[in-house]
Amino acid sequence: MGFKEELLVFPHAKIKYNEPMKNHTSLGVGGDCDYYAEVCTLYGLNCLFMLAKENGVTCKVIGNGTNLLVSDNGFCGLIINVSKINDVFFKRDCVRAMAGASLEKLIRFTVENGLSGIESLSGIPASVGGAVVMNAGAFGHNISDCIETVETLKDGKLKVYDKQDCRFGYRKSRFLGKDEVVVSATFKFKERERSAISCGVESFAEIRRTIQPSGRSCGSVFKNPKGFSAGQLIERAGLKGLSVGGAKISEKHGNFIITSGRATAMDVFNLITTIKEKIKDEFGIELEKEVELVGEF
Numbered sequence: 001m002g003f004k005e006e007l008l009v010f011p012h013a014k015i016k017y018n019e020p021m022k023n024h025t026s027l028g029v030g031g032d033c034d035y036y037a038e039v040c041t042l043y044g045l046n047c048l049f050m051l052a053k054e055n056g057v058t059c060k061v062i063g064n065g066t067n068l069l070v071s072d073n074g075f076c077g078l079i080i081n082v083s084k085i086n087d088v089f090f091k092r093d094c095v096r097a098m099a100g101a102s103l104e105k106l107i108r109f110t111v112e113n114g115l116s117g118i119e120s121l122s123g124i125p126a127s128v129g130g131a132v133v134m135n136a137g138a139f140g141h142n143i144s145d146c147i148e149t150v151e152t153l154k155d156g157k158l159k160v161y162d163k164q165d166c167r168f169g170y171r172k173s174r175f176l177g178k179d180e181v182v183v184s185a186t187f188k189f190k191e192r193e194r195s196a197i198s199c200g201v202e203s204f205a206e207i208r209r210t211i212q213p214s215g216r217s218c219g220s221v222f223k224n225p226k227g228f229s230a231g232q233l234i235e236r237a238g239l240k241g242l243s244v245g246g247a248k249i250s251e252k253h254g255n256f257i258i259t260s261g262r263a264t265a266m267d268v269f270n271l272i273t274t275i276k277e278k279i280k281d282e283f284g285i286e287l288e289k290e291v292e293l294v295g296e297f
């Protein structure tokens with residue numbers, strides 16, 4: 001039996017074939033992946049990985065798809081979505097969140113239980129897994145600030161990493177681009193008045209609404225170069241409002257590319273290339289992408 005036939009009778013996941021990735025990314029662009037699986041259990045996730053490996057099929061686990069630019073030619077292989085593995089619960093004096101939980105769900109849990117530490121991340125549309133892998137952050141705080149341990153799955157084995165072994169950096173961790181699935185993270189928060197936490201969450205969300213555009217995007221397209229703001233460099237270069245096809249640099253925030261319904265991944269990619277060239281010419285600064293390219297460009 002080939003991989004496709006094995007998937008037809010695979011009991012541990014909902015499988016789709018030739019699934020448009022534009023349905024699973026915040027940019028809303030991108031071609032089909034060969035196979036798309038939604039797993040509900042760690043056991044199912046492990047079985048699926050093993051099956052793909054035995055058949056030489058490339059796998060990529062995604063969270064909420066909010067930092068991905070998938071090629072118009074799609075992705076050759078299996079995309080695994082873990083959003084159904086999403087419990088958030090107490091583990092002794094820590095909070096454990098499974099990778100598929102939304103960051104929003106984790107933040108709600110902390111507010112309800114009077115736990116402070118990740119208020120500034122409110123409004124980041126990530127999954128916990130994606131946020132850990134990217135070390136998501138905002139307003140000077142990163143998710144890693146509150147992490148105790150990260151649990152992963154690789155080659156059928158669960159492994160627990162202490163925070164100091166996770167190699168967290170600016171929008172990166174040891175798990176980025178690796179064949180290792182983050183299955184959960186354990187957090188330690190500070191106790192605080194619920195009303196104060198709730199107030200913090202709301203005020204950070206409000207700042208975000210004020211400075212960031214609505215519409216489909218991947219958040220910041222570029223990392224901030226040392227000592228500079230990528231958004232301000234793009235604004236100073238006069239690029240705000242520039243568009244290619246259905247992709248446009250936001251008038252509100254230079255580091256955001258907004259896509260319309262007719263945008264293609266190539267439109268976004270071409271806009272990224274133009275920005276990089278212009279910033280290099282104008283300021284001699286090499287911008288580094290924060291958004292991840294998936295598939296061939």
Ligand SMILES: Cc1cc2nc3c(=O)[nH]c(=O)nc-3n(C[C@H](O)[C@H](O)[C@H](O)COP(=O)(O)OP(=O)(O)OC[C@H]3O[C@@H](n4cnc5c(N)ncnc54)[C@H](O)[C@@H]3O)c2cc1C
Pocket residue numbers: 026060061062063064065066067068082099123124125126127128129130131132133134135136137138171175176177180181182183217218219220292
């Ligand atoms: C409107 C908007 C605002 C944003 N604001 C911010 C912000 O303020 N700060 C910030 O840091 N980011 C921001 N982002 C970007 C994005 O939300 C983050 O990068 C986030 O961490 C990505 O999470 P995700 O679940 O969507 O991951 P995805 O985009 O699905 O994946 C990102 C990477 O993580 C990998 N991955 C995901 N889950 C797992 C897992 N369980 N195991 C192994 N690998 C995995 C994927 O393979 C991929 O390499 C914003 C995005 C949008 C659309």
